[in-house]
Amino acid sequence: MCLDDGRVVSNFVAQAIRKLPMTVYGDGKQTRSFQYVSDLVDGLVALMDGEHIGPFNLGNPGEFTMLELSEVVKETIDPSATIEFRPNTADDPHMRKPDISKAKELLNWEPKISLREGLPLMVGDFRQRILNEDEGKGA
Template structure:
């Protein structure tokens, strides 16, 4: 969606947009993997982000962050699209002392800045 908004394209939301996803800054995942590799515990560990956003909420946050005039375009959902994704990171918190710390609203502007450089500065 970030790239669609940067290119002034409509933001695509599949289905009614109420399916949830969790988003994570890649540096948090790397830190979690490093703690896992350097520690004494063996997996499996879920290193996701338990913060849930509906896809419609994501589109609205992208609008707020990138382009308030961006249109949201709904398309039919795929049959196999899971309705909810919310990782349980309790084991990672307890045994690794790890959890993501940057929220979607805080991390998205950094991601947009990076995408702008990649798309328009090449």
């Protein structure tokens, strides 16, 4: 995952590690679903090994508001991390939640790693990359 790719998880993690405020757009009540990469890989393998064809949602149906995500990031990285609210864009969907019932039924697949389990796994990598980035700048 890229440090500054514009996605909310990587943004919050990088901001918290850098001791910057986490940027929440709007009121932070919009929801998103987050998935650890190994769950997606397992789903893709199940799809490729299976006999079923067609579209499948291989996401994680567990929803978090942006404020809940920021709290998990704070708990994981820095309890003193702060939030900066900015105006939301007009086209930002209020909710994103995949329906994985077809994948559960036909592929016997569902995600296993929760946000609280997966987030710490990426934080160490992000810390190292940010440290290397800062050393390269002479910090």
